[in-house]
Amino acid sequence: xxxxxxxxxxxxxxxxxxxxxxxxxxxxxxxxxxxxxxxxxxxxxxxxxxxxxxxxxxxxxxxxxxxxxxxxxxxxxxxxxxxxxxxxxxxxxxxxxxxxxxxxxxxxxxxxxxxxxxxxxxxxxxxxxxxxxxxxxxxxxxxxxxxxxxxxxxxxxxxxxxxxxxxxxxxxxxxxxxxxxxxxxxxxxxxxxxxxxxxxxxxxxxxxxxxxxxxxxxxxxxxxxxxxxxxxxxxxxxxxxxxxxxxxxxxxxxxxxxxxxxxxxxxxxxxxxxxxxxxxxxxxxxxxxxxxxxxxxxxxxxxxxxxxxxxxxxxxx
Amino acid sequence: xxxxxxxxxxxxxxxxxxxxxxxxxxxxxxxxxxxxxxxxxxxxxxxxxxxxxxxxxxxxxxxxxxxxxxxxxxxxxxxxxxxxxxxxxxxxxxxxxxxxxxxxxxxxxxxxxxxxxxxxxxxxxxxxxxxxxxxxxxxxxxxxxxxxxxxxxxxxxxxxxxxxxxxxxxxxxxxxxxxxxxxxxxxxxxxxxxxxxxxxxxxxxxxxxxxxxxxxxxxxxxxxxxxxxxxxxxxxxxxxxxxxxxxxxxxxxxxxxxxxxxxxxxxxxxxxxxxxxxxxxxxxxxxxxxxxxxxxxxxxxxxxxxxxxxxxxxxxxxxxxxxxxxxxxxxxxxxxxxxxxxxxxxxxxxxxxxxxxxxxxxxxxxxxxxxxxxxxxxxxxxxxxxxxxxxxxxxxxxxxxxxxxxxxxxxxxxxxxxxxxxxxxxxxxxxxxxxxxxxxxxxxxxxxxxxxxxxxxxxxxxxxxxxxxxxxxxxxxxxxxxxxxxxxxxxxxxxxxxxxxxxxxxxxxxxxxxxxxxxxxxxxxxxxxxxxxxxxxxxxxxxxxxxx
Numbered sequence: 001x002x003x004x005x006x007x008x009x010x011x012x013x014x015x016x017x018x019x020x021x022x023x024x025x026x027x028x029x030x031x032x033x034x035x036x037x038x039x040x041x042x043x044x045x046x047x048x049x050x051x052x053x054x055x056x057x058x059x060x061x062x063x064x065x066x067x068x069x070x071x072x073x074x075x076x077x078x079x080x081x082x083x084x085x086x087x088x089x090x091x092x093x094x095x096x097x098x099x100x101x102x103x104x105x106x107x108x109x110x111x112x113x114x115x116x117x118x119x120x121x122x123x124x125x126x127x128x129x130x131x132x133x134x135x136x137x138x139x140x141x142x143x144x145x146x147x148x149x150x151x152x153x154x155x156x157x158x159x160x161x162x163x164x165x166x167x168x169x170x171x172x173x174x175x176x177x178x179x180x181x182x183x184x185x186x187x188x189x190x191x192x193x194x195x196x197x198x199x200x201x202x203x204x205x206x207x208x209x210x211x212x213x214x215x216x217x218x219x220x221x222x223x224x225x226x227x228x229x230x231x232x233x234x235x236x237x238x239x240x241x242x243x244x245x246x247x248x249x250x251x252x253x254x255x256x257x258x259x260x261x262x263x264x265x266x267x268x269x270x271x272x273x274x275x276x277x278x279x280x281x282x283x284x285x286x287x288x289x290x291x292x293x294x295x296x297x298x299x300x301x302x303x304x305x306x307x308x309x310x311x312x313x314x315x316x317x
Numbered sequence: 318x319x320x321x322x323x324x325x326x327x328x329x330x331x332x333x334x335x336x337x338x339x340x341x342x343x344x345x346x347x348x349x350x351x352x353x354x355x356x357x358x359x360x361x362x363x364x365x366x367x368x369x370x371x372x373x374x375x376x377x378x379x380x381x382x383x384x385x386x387x388x389x390x391x392x393x394x395x396x397x398x399x400x401x402x403x404x405x406x407x408x409x410x411x412x413x414x415x416x417x418x419x420x421x422x423x424x425x426x427x428x429x430x431x432x433x434x435x436x437x438x439x440x441x442x443x444x445x446x447x448x449x450x451x452x453x454x455x456x457x458x459x460x461x462x463x464x465x466x467x468x469x470x471x472x473x474x475x476x477x478x479x480x481x482x483x484x485x486x487x488x489x490x491x492x493x494x495x496x497x498x499x500x501x502x503x504x505x506x507x508x509x510x511x512x513x514x515x516x517x518x519x520x521x522x523x524x525x526x527x528x529x530x531x532x533x534x535x536x537x538x539x540x541x542x543x544x545x546x547x548x549x550x551x552x553x554x555x556x557x558x559x560x561x562x563x564x565x566x567x568x569x570x571x572x573x574x575x576x577x578x579x580x581x582x583x584x585x586x587x588x589x590x591x592x593x594x595x596x597x598x599x600x601x602x603x604x605x606x607x608x609x610x611x612x613x614x615x616x617x618x619x620x621x622x623x624x625x626x627x628x629x630x631x632x633x634x635x636x637x638x639x640x641x642x643x644x645x646x647x648x649x650x651x652x653x654x655x656x657x658x659x660x661x662x663x664x665x666x667x668x669x670x671x672x673x674x675x676x677x678x679x680x681x682x683x684x685x686x687x688x689x690x691x692x693x694x695x696x697x698x699x700x701x702x703x704x705x706x707x708x709x710x711x712x713x714x715x716x717x718x719x720x721x722x723x724x725x726x727x728x729x730x731x732x733x734x735x736x737x738x739x740x741x742x743x744x745x746x747x748x749x750x751x752x753x754x755x756x757x758x759x760x761x762x763x764x765x766x767x768x769x770x771x772x773x774x775x776x777x778x779x780x781x782x783x784x785x786x787x788x789x790x791x792x793x794x795x796x797x798x799x800x801x802x803x804x805x806x807x808x809x810x811x812x813x814x815x816x817x818x819x820x821x822x823x824x825x826x827x828x829x830x831x832x833x834x835x836x837x838x839x840x841x842x843x844x845x846x847x848x849x850x851x852x853x854x855x856x857x858x859x860x861x862x863x864x865x
Binding site for chain 2: 170266275
């Protein structure tokens, strides 16, 4: 039993180490930028400040202190849950995150779900289509989907469904209404690679001997597809689904801008363009923490799911 | 498809005819012009507001909010540009404009219930005029030579200046001088992006905010201190205003036309026709300051020669720019400041497009046309660089068209986008960016000093300003003229100086003025009584929504 807990302890320690490394690396990289948010904001001629005034403000933020001191200061703040202020927006970073994180999570997860459904639909249809030309047509849909610019699709959907048909408002929609068009916009490009892989996997599984057996037993094509092929083909698709989540966040930047939604994508984009260090640092650390947490949970679940792992560890200890 | 279009058009005609008939039958003429109270105005904004510290109100989205929630000491009549009473009932200024005494109106309160009295005004101006290092407040751009305040009585406040400050009275009327409660001024500069913390005495109060996305204002029912000479008095007619950040141009316009919004800020010139065709109103109030221009940085040897700058000035065809990219709402510039600005003089004879003259000037300066169609001198190509300016309308397209025009005489202009960080830093280096777009709005001659003076915006990049990259360029004659404008108590003499500086800047070809920049809005036909303050920020105090 103690071997399992020491394993858990070690994995947790590793996770914390990764997190500390992410924090340090992002801190150093952000320091290496040619300017900082304070300078960008206050050196902007629109503020009409003199060099002395700028230097004073710079000093009042502690930005003229040695890097090590700034590092320890920032680290101390992060450990106590203080992310500082967004210089550009003039609000605490935690407020910004609280306003932007939930909508992005909602948009991304719903879009992913919709993309997965769309991909399954396309794959099944392409396999069930009666004519060769129809199959070819459906199989070329993913290529079309991936080449549609998200930006253009978003505007087209708004023009058609909101402005022409007046089905969903874009301005002040309800909480769920707000998501319909953005989810559709984001789901289309994400569904493309999923559908493609699913289609290929279905074709591969169909050549397996056990399918021939099922066919020989007199099962219909639809039955085989649903009962034998689906489960086998979906597993490899799920593996790449994780990778696509990153793409989902990238697509969210455009979608959030077109639909005027708040979100992490938009926040990141603005923070990058104004080098709003405090915001960027918080985003990096939170993303790293999420990634580390997911991996840690999976790792800690291994011994639970696969008892052989726990025994192996015990033997070596 | 054809059938559908035909049907839609036919239906439109029938509806219009029926509408005209019912209106004529039911309402006597003029009845629909009677203001009604109530309703929420939906205002579609292009960008989210940033810090709402009043002196930061120059940023268009910030001004659009601050103008509804704060009041100013004085009101500048946007038609006459005269300064009229508002929170100050009256004022006296000593002859050399170093002492200002204001008598305040009685019974004015901030929305947190605290009084807007002499103490509050003094505190506001001490921070605007001197800044506050501890709370990180920068000094307001519109206040020159501020020294201190004194509370002479509960409603009497006196300001003293170290040098004459004739622009101060106008400075008390601008967006950047909105008065806020003492509680707001206790917060640090970097906390003022939260609109709910900005407590003013204006006709509207911030009711709620979704950061970066939505802002809701509610009318203050007990408001009774609007500018004394305005036709509308008492509370605002609207019950509220809802700001929705809608960054994408086509979505803003589509939403307006589809009836999902009432007013949109920033309509591009190329969209005006369509929107007007649908019966919508376009507003393009002038920002009345320094025109949308191209500015040189003479510290860079490529543009240090007056003949080169003159050549580029005459190679720039502003008529073509306005006609190609803009509309009649963007008048061609005839000086460095707008024709509606105080002290303007017409200098159009110095601004003509003349390619022959431009070529002759470059030849004279020793820049000969080389093999690749580029001008060369001492083995160097005449290649210049500029960063586009995001807040200015179609600035990238403007610069690209200028680049095409300059190419005709063998000069290359690179137009860069770049992220905000690179832009701000490289724009301060005359070696990297010898050319820059520039403009700034304010309805007082002090605006010229703001734009050119080394310790202000310093667009020419003279030595002594923010930039540490400037080697030697400084123009003492220009700076003396600018100093004189900001410290000349005699109004007539001050306007004469303003004319002198316009002439000087163009004689030196420091600037190529292109057009007078408006802030462009579009509104639904049933939105009445939209007003704009002197530099084009909207005011919804007397706005009302007519029944369709």
